[in-house]
Amino acid sequence: xxxxxxxxxxVSKPRFEFRTFGRDFDEAAYLMSRLSVxxxxxxxxxxxxxxYILSKTNDVNNTKIRxxxxxxxxxxxxxxxxxxxxxxxxxxFPIKAEVLQTEVFPAFKVDMPQLDKDEYTLExxxxxxxxxxxxxxxxxxxxxxxxxxxxxxxEYAVVHVNDASIVTVNSESTxxxxxxxxxxxxxxxxxxxxxxxxxxxxxxxxxxxxxxN
Amino acid sequence: xxTTIPRFEFRIFGQNLxxxxxxLKEICEKEKTRHMSSIYLITAGNTTNNIKIREGIMxxxxxxxxxxxLEQWSPFLVGEFPLKADILRTVVFPAMGIESPVFERDxxxxxxxxxxxxxxDPDLAVAYVKKTRHAYTVSKCITELAEITINGAFxxxxxxxxxxxxxxFKAKNKLGIAEDVENVSYPLALKRVxxxxxxxxxxx
Numbered sequence: 001x002x003x004x005x006x007x008x009x010x011v012s013k014p015r016f017e018f019r020t021f022g023r024d025f026d027e028a029a030y031l032m033s034r035l036s037v038x039x040x041x042x043x044x045x046x047x048x049x050x051x052y053i054l055s056k057t058n059d060v061n062n063t064k065i066r067x068x069x070x071x072x073x074x075x076x077x078x079x080x081x082x083x084x085x086x087x088x089x090x091x092x093f094p095i096k097a098e099v100l101q102t103e104v105f106p107a108f109k110v111d112m113p114q115l116d117k118d119e120y121t122l123e124x125x126x127x128x129x130x131x132x133x134x135x136x137x138x139x140x141x142x143x144x145x146x147x148x149x150x151x152x153x154x155e156y157a158v159v160h161v162n163d164a165s166i167v168t169v170n171s172e173s174t175x176x177x178x179x180x181x182x183x184x185x186x187x188x189x190x191x192x193x194x195x196x197x198x199x200x201x202x203x204x205x206x207x208x209x210x211x212x213n
Numbered sequence: 214x215x216t217t218i219p220r221f222e223f224r225i226f227g228q229n230l231x232x233x234x235x236x237l238k239e240i241c242e243k244e245k246t247r248h249m250s251s252i253y254l255i256t257a258g259n260t261t262n263n264i265k266i267r268e269g270i271m272x273x274x275x276x277x278x279x280x281x282x283l284e285q286w287s288p289f290l291v292g293e294f295p296l297k298a299d300i301l302r303t304v305v306f307p308a309m310g311i312e313s314p315v316f317e318r319d320x321x322x323x324x325x326x327x328x329x330x331x332x333x334d335p336d337l338a339v340a341y342v343k344k345t346r347h348a349y350t351v352s353k354c355i356t357e358l359a360e361i362t363i364n365g366a367f368x369x370x371x372x373x374x375x376x377x378x379x380x381x382f383k384a385k386n387k388l389g390i391a392e393d394v395e396n397v398s399y400p401l402a403l404k405r406v407x408x409x410x411x412x413x414x415x416x417x
Binding site: 021022023054056133134136137138139160161162163164165166202203204205206208210211 | 227228255327332335338339340341362363364365366367368405406407408412
C-alpha cells in the first residue's frame with residue numbers, strides 16, 4: 001500500500017511520534033534544518049501559549065487548552081518505542097457541565113468534583129482543576145520551528161513550562177520506518193522518547209526522572 | 214564560638230536578566246564560578262522554610278523577617294544522612310508544615326527518604342536543582358548570578374545578600390533594580406515552576 005503523503009498543518013491518519021526533551025539538542029536541530037525539504041512559511045516559526053492539565057492518576061490522556069479550545073488526545077499504542085495518540089475530544093469554553101462530567105473528568109481518571117453550574121468559563125474550569133488534589137494546570141509557551149525530514153513532520157522547539165525553559169525535538173509520521181530513519185539521521189538513536197505529559201510531570205516533580213539531557 | 218548573623222537577601226528569577234547581568238559585568242569582575250547540585254523539598258503551604266539537601270547534608274533556612282522588601286533567612290543545620298527518624302518527625306516535617314508520616318525505619322539514607330517517604334507523600338514535591346553560580350561583590354554585598362535547572366528546566370537567578378540591609382539597597386541601586394521589582398526566594402521560585410504557585414508576567 002502506498003504510504004500517505006504527509007502535509008504539515010493538515011489532518012492525517014493518527015501518527016506515530018518520537019519526541020524528546022532536554023536542555024540541549026543543538027546538533028539534532030542543526031541536522032534537522034539541513035536535512036529538511038522546504039516547508040510552508042506558516043510553519044517556519046510558530047508561537048503559542050497553552051495550558052496543559054496534568055492528572056496524577058493518568059498518563060494516557062493528554063489535555064491541552066489553546067485559544068480557549070480544549071483538545072484531549074488519548075494514547076493508542078506503542079510500537080518499537082514510538083507512540084501513537086488519537087484525538088479523543090475537542091471542546092470550547094465556556095464548556096457545558098455535562099461535557100465536563102461525561103468526557104473531560106473521566107479522561108483525567110479522578111473523582112468527579114461537584115459541579116453546580118450549567119457551564120464553565122476557562123477561569124472557572126481552572127479554579128476547579130487547581131483545587132483538586134490530583135490535578136494541576138501548567139502554563140506552557142512554545143516557540144516552534146517546523147521542518148520535514150524523510151517525509152516526517154519534525155520540529156525543534158523552545159518550551160517554557162511555568163516559565164522555566166527546555167527544548168524539544170520530534171519526528172512524527174504515519175510510517176514507523178520513516179521516523180526510525182529520521183531518529184538515526186538526527187543522531188538521536190538511544191535517546192529516550194519522552195512525550196509532553198511525561199516531560200511536564202518530571203519538571204513539576206510528579207515523576208522523579210531526569211529529562212534526556 | 215563564631216555566631217553567624219543571618220543575611221538580608223534580595224533575589225530575582227527570570228529567563229532574561231540581561232540588563233542586570235550587563236550592569237554587573239560592567240561594574241565588577243567575576244570572582245569565581247561554582248557548579249553544584251541540591252535537592253529541595255517543596256510543599257504548597259510552606260513559605261517560611263527553605264529545606265535543602267546538598268552533598269548528603271540537610272539544612273533548613275527559616276525566614277526570620279521581611280524588611281523593606283528584603284528577606285532575612287536564618288540557616289540551621291539539620292544533619293548529615295543517614296538522618297534519624299526522630300529528627301525527620303520533630304524537625305523536618307514540622308518545618309515543611311505537613312503532618313509527619315509513620316516512619317518504619319530508625320534512620321534514613323537520602324535515597325530511602327526520597328523513595329520510601331517523600332515520593333509516597335502527595336503533599337510533597339522534590340526539586341532537583343543544578344546550579345552554575347558566578348560570584349561577584351557589589352557594594353560589599355555577596356552578589357551572585359546563576360544559571361540553574363529545576364528538574365531539568367532552565368531559569369536564571371540573581372541574588373544580593375548582606376548582613377546590613379542598607380548595603381543590599383545600595384547594590385540594588387547600582388545594578389539598576391527598581392524598587393518595585395519583586396523579591397523571590399528559592400522556595401517561592403521552585404513552587405512557581407512546579408505549579409504550586411502562580412507565575413507572574415515579570416518572569417517572561
